Amino acid sequence: MANSPKVQAVLDRFTEIGIIPVVVLNDAKDAKPLGQALMNGGLPAAEVTFRTDAAEESIRIMAKEFPDMLVGAGTVLTTDQVDRAIAAGAKFIVSCGYDPAIVDYCLKKDICVCPGTATPSEMMGCMRQGLDHVKFFPAELNGGLKKIKAITAALTKLKIMPTGGINAENVVDYLKSDKVFCAGGSWMVKGDLIKAGKFDEIEAKVREAAEIVKKVRSEQ
Numbered sequence: 001m002a003n004s005p006k007v008q009a010v011l012d013r014f015t016e017i018g019i020i021p022v023v024v025l026n027d028a029k030d031a032k033p034l035g036q037a038l039m040n041g042g043l044p045a046a047e048v049t050f051r052t053d054a055a056e057e058s059i060r061i062m063a064k065e066f067p068d069m070l071v072g073a074g075t076v077l078t079t080d081q082v083d084r085a086i087a088a089g090a091k092f093i094v095s096c097g098y099d100p101a102i103v104d105y106c107l108k109k110d111i112c113v114c115p116g117t118a119t120p121s122e123m124m125g126c127m128r129q130g131l132d133h134v135k136f137f138p139a140e141l142n143g144g145l146k147k148i149k150a151i152t153a154a155l156t157k158l159k160i161m162p163t164g165g166i167n168a169e170n171v172v173d174y175l176k177s178d179k180v181f182c183a184g185g186s187w188m189v190k191g192d193l194i195k196a197g198k199f200d201e202i203e204a205k206v207r208e209a210a211e212i213v214k215k216v217r218s219e220q
Contacts, residue, residue, distance in 0.1 A: 003132070010092050010112040011133055013045070013070050014161070014182040018175060018213035021206065022047045022074060022163060022186040023058075023194075030194050031058035035066045037199045038189075041206025043213075045070040047094055047184060050081050056088050063089025072112075079105045086111060094163075094184075096137055098122040103129050114161055118142045120151050123158055133159045133181060140165025145173055145180075152179040168208065175216045185209070 003011065014020065021038060023046045025031055031054075038046055044066070048059050050073055062071045072092035073085035082093055082105055092112040095102060099115065106113035107130065116137040117123045126134050136148060139162035143150075148160050162174050163184030174183050188205035 004110050006110055007112045010070065011181070014092075014133075017043055017045045017070065018182055018217070019043055019171060019209050020045045020047050020070075020161070020182055020184045021189045021209075022049065022184045023189050024049050024051055024186070024191055025054045025058040025194065026052050026191070028054045028057040028061060030197075031061040032065050033197070033199045034189065034194060034202065035062040035069060035071075037203040038206055039066055039069060041188075041203045042210030043188075043206050044068060045072075047072050047074040047092075048090075049074040050077070050085070051075050056084050059085060059090050060088040063091075076102065078102075082106060082109065082111070094135055098125055100125060100129065103131065116163075120155065123151065123155055127155065127158065132157055133161065135184070136160045136162045138164025139174075140170070144170075145177060148174075148177065148179055168212065171209075172212060172216060175213065176220070 021043055048055050059071055070091055073090045074094040076093050076095045093106050094114045096116040098117050103113055103115055114135045116135045123134055152158055159181040160179055161182050161184055166183050166185040167187045171183050174180050188209050189202055193202050
C-alpha cells in the first residue's frame with residue numbers, strides 16, 4: 001500500500017530535516033521560545049511528547065506560531081490522544097511501542113504515524129498494515145545500528161527512525177545508513193535547559209545538530 005500524498009510529504013520532510021528534536025514541555029509558555037530556537041537553529045521540527053499536561057497546548061502554540069515547522073506528537077498511547085494531537089495541529093504521530101489499533105486509527109485519519117518497534121515481528125506487523133517507515137526504540141539499548149542493518153537486510157523496504165540513546169557522537173553513524181531516514185534525539189533540547197530558559201544555548205546545540213546533518217549529507 002502506497003503512502004498517501006499527505007503522509008509522504010511528512011515523511012519527505014523527516015528525511016530532509018534529518019534529526020527530529022524530541023521535546024518534553026512541562027509548561028506551554030516555553031513552546032514559543034523553544035520553537036523559535038529550533039527554527040533559528042536549523043531543525044524546524046518537534047516531536048512533543050504527550051507525557052505532560054502541557055503537551056497539547058504546546059503543540060497548538062508551535063503549530064500556530066511556526067506554520068513551516070513540522071510539529072507532531074510523541075509517546076501517543078491512545079486514539080483519544082491522536083484526536084487531541086491532530087486538533088492541536090500535529091502533523092504526525094509517534095508512539096513508543098507498536099499498537100495496531102493506533103496505527104489503523106491514524107491510517108484512517110490520513111496522518112503520518114511512526115510506531116515504536118524493537119523486533120522484526122513488530123516491524124513486520126507495521127508492514128502488514130502498510131507502513132514502510134517505523135521508529136526503532138530504544139535504539140541504543142536494542143542493538144543500535146548493527147541491529148538495524150541486520151533487520152533491514154531481510155526487511156529491505158523498511159526505513160528506520162532510531163530514537164533513544166541518540167546523541168551528537170553516535171548520530172553520525174546512524175545518519176550515514178541508507179536504511180535510516182532520520183533520527184530522533186533530545187540532547188539539544190534537554191529539560192533542564194528549557195526549565196532554565198536557556199533558549200540561546202538550545203539554539204546553539206540545535207545549530208550544531210543541523211550542521212551534523214549537512215556534513216553527513218555532503219559526504220554521501
